[in-house]
Amino acid sequence: MALLSVQDLSVKFKRRGLAPFDAVDGVSFDVEAGKIVGLVGESGSGKSVTSLAIMRLLPKRGNTIGGVVDFDGTDLLRIPMSQMRDKRGADLAMIFQDPLSSLNPVVPIGLQITEVLKRHRGMRGAAAENEARDLLDQVGIPDPTRRLHEYAHQLSGGMRQRAMIAMALACRPRLLIADEPTTALDVTIQAQILSLLDTLVHEHGTAMIMITHDLGVVAGLCDEVNVMYAGRTVERADRYEIYAHPQHPYTNGLLASIPRLDSPPGERLHPVPGSVSDNIPWASACAFAPRCSNAIGDCRQQSPEFKPAPVGRDHLLRCFNPVEPEAVGAAAVQQMATSPIPPPSNKEQLS
Amino acid sequence: MTEPQSPQEVPDRDRDSEVEAVESHEPTQQQRIKDLHVTDLGETEAASEAEIEAGEAGAAEASAATAGEDVLLEVNNLKVHFPIKRGVLFDRTVGYVYAVDGVSLAIKPGETYGLVGESGCGKTTLGRGILRLEEPTEGQVLFGGTDIASLTGEALRKERRRMQMVFQDPLGSLDPRQTVESILLEGMRAHGLVKDKAQANARLRQLLSDVGLPANSLRKYPHEFSGGQRQRIGIARALSVDPELIVADEPVSALDVSVQAQVLNLLADLQSERGLTYIVIAHDLAVVRHISDRVGVMYLGSLVEEAPSIDIYAEPLHPYTRALMSAVPVPDPVLEDTRERIVLRGDLPSPVNPPSGCRFHTRCPWRQPTLCDTERPVLTELKPGHRVACHYAAEIASGELKPNAEQLELV
Amino acid sequence: MVMDRKKERIDALAASGGSASTALLDSEDAKSGGGSIIADAWRRLRVSPVFWVGAIIVLLFLLLAIFADLIAPHDPGQLLLRSQTRLSRNQLAPPQPGFPLGGDLLGRDEFSRLVLGSRQTLLVGVFATAIGLAGGMILGTLAGAFGGVVDTVVMRVVDVMLSIPGLLLAISIAALFTTPSQWSVIIAVAVVQIPVFARLLRGQMLAQRGTDHVLAARALGVRRAPIVFRHMLPNSMSPVIVQATVVVAVSIIDAAALSFLGLGSQDVATPEWGQMLGEAQQKIDSYPALAFWPAGCIVVVALGFTLLGESLREALDPKNRR
Known part of the structure; x- marks a missing residue:
């Protein structure tokens, strides 16, 4: 039994004078304790709205949320708001993209953490402060005693994100939702944060939802990958499977369109044509059809089902005409052969 | 001139x-x-x-x-x-x-x-x-x-x-x-x-x-x-x-x-x-x-390495370039699991108060006593078309110098 | 004769959309956007209830000002109801046939005074704003466009002006005129508003200076004048327009204060709302209605201009364009 089970989640935004907009359209996935599930997609894919809906952080007015968010036997969408507030922070915590705007600028970091400890764990005074110090230390903030009394603007971007993570971890949540946690950070800092998150999840048995647009981040971190497009999941598999046999033309297109550090420079990229604004509604077609190189007649007349892919294990796909997995696999193998192990080349010295 | x-x-x-x-x-x-x-x-x-x-x-x-x-x-x-x-x-x-x-x-x-x-x-x-x-x-x-x-x-x-x-x-x-x-x-x-x-x-x-x-x-x-x-x-x-x-x-x-x-x-x-x-x-x-x-x-206002784009990946010479390269995520889980990663400690120092000597010495896993702290390395051509600003680039490349354990975190 | 000229001015203002700042902005945009911006703004204005409420209020008062002579039933200077007014016994002429609002403290027809007062009040409000805006825009543009020493000098002057309480400054300026008239009031009130506009515009211009699109224009090698007048100024005007509508209301009140202090027009035959409000203040306990009517008019006119300004800003904001 998964810790979190999202079933058929949908979020409709009302629009004045227009039909409601399906930001999230029947998304289902499970997250188990100690596992990281990735939601990957571009702007407008509904990945962030999904996380906000799970946390019930969407404004009440102007939208309708449907489906079930089962968290350890409780449907989060059906409990009273006061109960939900207790769950937030204690059982579920969230890390946002921009730590500067998510931290209170006029309250010291330490105080923000001890507040959470007081609210959810009933800790007081020195005990709370000690715990806060331990948390900062745990997320790798040097000199935590001094940092406790500093404000958000006195910390660097990486340190702020660590402070955010410390706050999220304050109540040892069982589910952590990270919404583009490293997008605003530099790559060297990103590597620090990702390795921190990886350790936390796998050591403490926390469940995590990782929301990102970066296929590279997902490849190294997530156990299961959900690729989202226009509010629906279009492909799901574990990370080895999905990168080895991407079968949805969108997933495949994304992988072909990003320059890779290990591919020869100057090689021509294969972009996905058009932009998100070209989408058509899912209701009676495939939303991706107008941008799809594999589109066939059915794609514009019927809505594809989410069902097992022709190739691969535990691989779900929403497509009438998937990309030939053999060809993809072969290309991947070939690429591996040309650049087997990345630098730094002096491996023996490092290990 | x-x-x-x-x-x-x-x-x-x-x-x-x-x-x-x-x-x-x-x-x-x-x-x-x-x-x-x-x-x-x-x-x-x-x-x-x-x-x-x-x-x-x-x-x-x-x-x-x-x-x-x-x-x-x-x-x-x-x-x-x-x-x-x-x-x-x-x-x-x-x-x-x-x-x-x-x-x-x-x-x-x-x-x-x-x-x-x-x-x-x-x-x-x-x-x-x-x-x-x-x-x-x-x-x-x-x-x-x-x-x-x-x-x-x-x-x-x-x-x-x-x-x-x-x-x-x-x-x-x-x-x-x-x-x-x-x-x-x-x-x-x-x-x-x-x-x-x-x-x-x-x-x-x-x-x-x-x-x-x-x-x-x-x-x-x-x-x-x-x-x-x-x-x-x-x-x-x-x-x-x-x-x-x-x-x-x-x-x-x-x-x-x-x-x-x-x-x-x-x-x-x-x-x-x-x-x-x-x-x-x-x-x-x-x-x-x-x-x-x-x-x-570039690192903190100056060029630390310059090379043809094939060489920079195949053979990065500056410690910072190595770290940067290893931190870039690659959309390939197999590669991600196996490759060595140099995770740099700490953050970029402030450009208002740049460190003395080599600008990178505060975060460098290969830092050596004295010379790195005191003298700023100049960009020198180590190989044809490949310039690097590091006192010990040659020694690091040949494997003579090893990274300091406490500065390095392998993932 | 003088009246006619004033009417023309008011007409001209009405034709240009009710506020000098709008006319200015439109011409800026017309140059750069090929004229479609005005049409586009109008398309959105047409369906905006805020715009219509504001426009109707302003238009009604403009019409009232223009046709004041025809609307007012009596001569506002004549003491027609003197026999019914006994100030010593706290007795004012009550509303009666022909005198819908009764008489004022001296027995003059309150309604006629209100109607004719609209003329003076609007004139002061609109002209003071226009002059203040023009002066403020010149200073603000100079400071924002050149920066450096020009900016420092202009801003220090502005700071000094802002450090003197507005009304005090206006009084000092009005007192400089040997023969007080409504124009001395307008100028005194306008000068006080110059630093407000200058500071606001300069801040906006400086923010624009740092934007990528201005940087792009510099990189293209576009000369300074087009950068200032096509990129920086039009993109800085939105808050200035809103400020202008607020200033119309503020000017009316400031002018009232000056008239009340005897620094305005000494002509009792041409009433003015501020002056009326000042007079009513003496008897506010017994006759709140005397203060209510001119104060109410000032509030409604101010509201009208504010709504108009707000809807214009919305309509001219390119991000709202669809």
Whole structure:
């Protein structure tokens, strides 16, 4: 039994004078304790709205949320708001993209953490402060005693994100939702944060939802990958499977369109044509059809089902005409052969 | 130093007609600017000895990399320092942000030079300093033999036609109150490239089709386009004045992943059609390496390594480049699981108070006692075309030096 | 004769959309955007209830001002109801046939005074704003466009002006005129508003200076004047327009204060709302209605201009364009 089970989640935004907009359209996935599930997609894919809906952080007015968010036997969408507030922070915590705007600028970091400890764990005074110090230390903030009394603007971007993570971890949540946690950070800092998150999840048995647009981040971190497009999941598999046999033309297109550090420079990229604004509604077609190189007649007349892919294990796909997995696999193998192990080349010295 | 050089350089460039073929009125204008430049130099002869010497040192360094070859842009010991001002009634300068602190490089015509580094490393300021959108504190920017850094007034304005910029934020870089037509016409008007309405129209249409925008875009406003299309407008604007050099500052980082490749391919196509020279600035090493012929890695205001883009991946010599390279996520789980990762401790030091000696020594896993802390390494050519600023680059490459365990975290 | 000229001015203002600042902005945009911006703004204005409420209020008062002579039933200077007014016994002429609002403290027809007062009040409000806006825009543009020394000098002057309480400054300026008239009031009130506009515009211009699109224009080699007038100024005007509508209301109140202090027009035959409000203040306990009518008019006119300004700002904001 998964810790979190999202079933058929949908979020409709009302629009004045227009039909409601399906930001999230029947998304289902499970997250188990100690596992990281990735939601990957571009702007407008509904990945962030999904996380906000799970946390019930969407404004009440102007939208309708449907489906079930089962968290350890409780449907989060059906409990009273006061109960939900207790769950937030204690059982579920969230890390946002921009730590500067998510931290209170006029309250010291330490105080923000001890507040959470007081609210959810009933800790007081020195005990709370000690715990806060331990948390900062745990997320790798040097000199935590001094940092406790500093404000958000006195910390660097990486340190702020660590402070955010410390706050999220304050109540040892069982589910952590990270919404583009490293997008605003530099790559060297990103590597620090990702390795921190990886350790936390796998050591403490926390469940995590990782929301990102970066296929590279997902490849190294997530156990299961959900690729989202226009509010629906279009492909799901574990990370080895999905990168080895991407079968949805969108997933495949994304992988072909990003320059890779290990591919020869100057090689021509294969972009996905058009932009998100070209989408058509899912209701009676495939939303991706107008941008799809594999589109066939059915794609514009019927809505594809989410069902097992022709190739691969535990691989779900929403497509009438998937990309030939053999060809993809072969290309991947070939690429591996040309650049087997990345630098730094002096491996023996490092290990 | 520049005076004997410029008469040689300009005719050289004229003969190499790859770039000039597109532009009919080029030689006369260039001649005029050259003349202006010479008189300018005459006026500023009183410049301090030290400055000239510094410039010379940098120039020698830069030309070493491209000795005997044709050079379009040569940057000699460029420094851009921003004063930090405080004061109630009158502002006092209390310190400087050493955004760009002595950069020398040379770029050949038709080449793409990639500048990579993390936020705060000064790559954007360097790009703007080259375009003279930031005032250089010191140093030279020789563009086709003309020192951009010393031009003023009308001469500078005219010279701007030859070098353009593409911005990171496609919407913010387009005036929301102007139609695409007036955005594209503005630069052409400023440089007298509009002769009559018919010619202007034909030119606008050509520009639109060159960057892949529909012909009916002219009357629309920027907000009516998608992110990728807006970036195309930005590129069309840069092209509208027929530049030779385009500085693209994070041209794709604000775009959706699936659209990034469209813009990267467009930049590549335009380069081969028009013989453009690019400086591409980005934090994304994969993007930079993909599009560039040569890559320069910046750290805290200076270049730490410069190499052809194949070599920089195959054989990074500077410890910072190694760390940067190993931190870039690759969309391949098998590779991600197996590769060694150098996770750097700590953050970028403040450019207001850069560390003494090697700027990277505070975070460097290979740091050695004394020399790294006290002496700033200069960019030296370790292999043909591969320059690196590290005291111990050779020893690290040969495996003689090992990283300090406590500085290194393997994942 | 003088009246006619004033009417013309008011007409001209009405034709240009009710506020000088709008006319200015439109001309800026017309140059750059090829004229479609005005049409586009109008398309959105047409369906905006806020615009219509504001426009109708302003239009009604403009019509009232223009046709004041025809609407007012009596001569506002004549003491027609003097016999019913006994100030010593706290007795004012009550509303009666022909005198819908009764008489004022001296027995003059309150309604006629209100109607004719609209003329003076609107004139002061609109002209003071226009002059203040023009002066503020010149200073603000200079400071914002050139920066550096020009900016420092202009801003220090502005700071000094802002450090003196507005009304005190207006009084000092009005006192400089040997013969007080409504024009001395307008100028005194306008000068006080100059630093407000200058500071606001300069701040906006400086913010524009740092934007990528201005940087792009510089990189293109566009000359300074087009950068300032096509990019920086039009994109800085939105808050200035809103401020202008607020200033109309503030000017009316400031002018009232000056008239009340005897620094305004000494002509008792041409009433003015501020002056009326000042007079009513003496008897506010017994006759709140006397203060209510001119104060109410000032509030409604101010509201009208504010709504108009707000809807114009919305309509001219290119981000709202669809």
